[in-house]
Amino acid sequence: MQARAFGIKTTLKVQEHLTRMIRRDQKAAESAPKAAKGAKDMQLAGPGPVRDSILATMPSELRTPHFPEPMRENTMDQQWRTADLEALDIGITKHRVPDLISDKLALWTVKLARRPTDIFFRNKYLHRSVMLEVVAAVPGMVGGLIRHIKSLQGMRHDGGWIGHLLHEAENERMHLMTWMEVGKPVLWERALIATVQTGFFAFFSLLYMVSPRTAHRVVGYLEEEAVTSYTHFIAEIDAGRIENVKAPEIALAYWNLAPDATLRDVVLAVRADEALHRDTNHHFSDRIRAGCESLLDDMDSTGDKPNIKY
Ligand SMILES: [Fe+2]
Numbered sequence: 001m002q003a004r005a006f007g008i009k010t011t012l013k014v015q016e017h018l019t020r021m022i023r024r025d026q027k028a029a030e031s032a033p034k035a036a037k038g039a040k041d042m043q044l045a046g047p048g049p050v051r052d053s054i055l056a057t058m059p060s061e062l063r064t065p066h067f068p069e070p071m072r073e074n075t076m077d078q079q080w081r082t083a084d085l086e087a088l089d090i091g092i093t094k095h096r097v098p099d100l101i102s103d104k105l106a107l108w109t110v111k112l113a114r115r116p117t118d119i120f121f122r123n124k125y126l127h128r129s130v131m132l133e134v135v136a137a138v139p140g141m142v143g144g145l146i147r148h149i150k151s152l153q154g155m156r157h158d159g160g161w162i163g164h165l166l167h168e169a170e171n172e173r174m175h176l177m178t179w180m181e182v183g184k185p186v187l188w189e190r191a192l193i194a195t196v197q198t199g200f201f202a203f204f205s206l207l208y209m210v211s212p213r214t215a216h217r218v219v220g221y222l223e224e225e226a227v228t229s230y231t232h233f234i235a236e237i238d239a240g241r242i243e244n245v246k247a248p249e250i251a252l253a254y255w256n257l258a259p260d261a262t263l264r265d266v267v268l269a270v271r272a273d274e275a276l277h278r279d280t281n282h283h284f285s286d287r288i289r290a291g292c293e294s295l296l297d298d299m300d301s302t303g304d305k306p307n308i309k310y
């Protein structure tokens with residue numbers, strides 16, 4: 001009963017988040033001219049006159065004070081310090097209990113896929129993170145593309161998912177860019193990572209076309225593993241086995257971290273993003289199952305709702 005209540009609470013939290021995101025997008029569209037002011041601070045390479053002439057001809061829709069946008073909607077409202085990041089309630093051990101056979105298959109696929117990473121990278125957490133992010137940045141873009149094409153072909157609204165999926169892909173790519181600033185994989189590691197990503201891209205594209213419900217479940221479980229992996233990363237830093245170096249500039253700007261932020265703060269921020277992806281993708285899978293894909297519809301009011309357990 002308690003698990004069921006927690007499941008409903010989680011679903012409502014995700015629904016609230018997604019509804020807030022839709023409203024924020026609408027507000028951003030309304031205030032686009034104001035955002036153009038922020039372009040004054042944009043850093044463009046080149047000498048002054050060239051830079052000025054580029055800025056003068058820049059279309060207004062490209063002018064934004066902060067790009068790409070972070071995942072959590074309140075990230076830019078305050079500068080994040082270690083205590084704030086640690087206080088985030090993200091549900092570190094949260095696990096969606098699989099009940100359908102396809103959900104169990106999704107879980108086993110992710111568990112199995114984790115094995116080679118354990119063998120190759122063991123506790124080289126920076127390298128593991130690069131591998132994880134190269135793969136994790138694929139599903140949002142694939143899902144967004146397929147839903148976009150389906151929406152065009154079916155000439156109907158997609159339920160408001162596409163923007164969120166693309167935003168997620170971009171967020172994952174920013175995770176990758178951040179880790180590439182901290183540690184550089186050697187050539188054979190880059191080759192291995194690129195090969196795995198190519199294979200995963202083909203697998204996930206096919207899966208999304210056949211069963212988007214299972215595809216989102218796979219991502220939900222992949223994100224559960226990501227949260228676990230980043231929790232181990234933090235433990236390694238705390239144990240002194242990974243040096244807690246200064247956070248790279250790209251991370252300070254993207255997550256609005258305090259100037260003295262360290263690698264540990266970055267891992268905390270990345271882990272919080274992964275938790276959001278975990279909840280969102282499990283929620284998307286549950287919505288497909290419930291036949292209630294529009295994010296503006298209340299999922300709990302539908303007759304055919306899955307028995308969600310955490
Ligand atoms: Fe990520």
Ligand SMILES: [Fe+2]
Nearest residue numbers: 136223274277
């Ligand atoms: Fe993620």
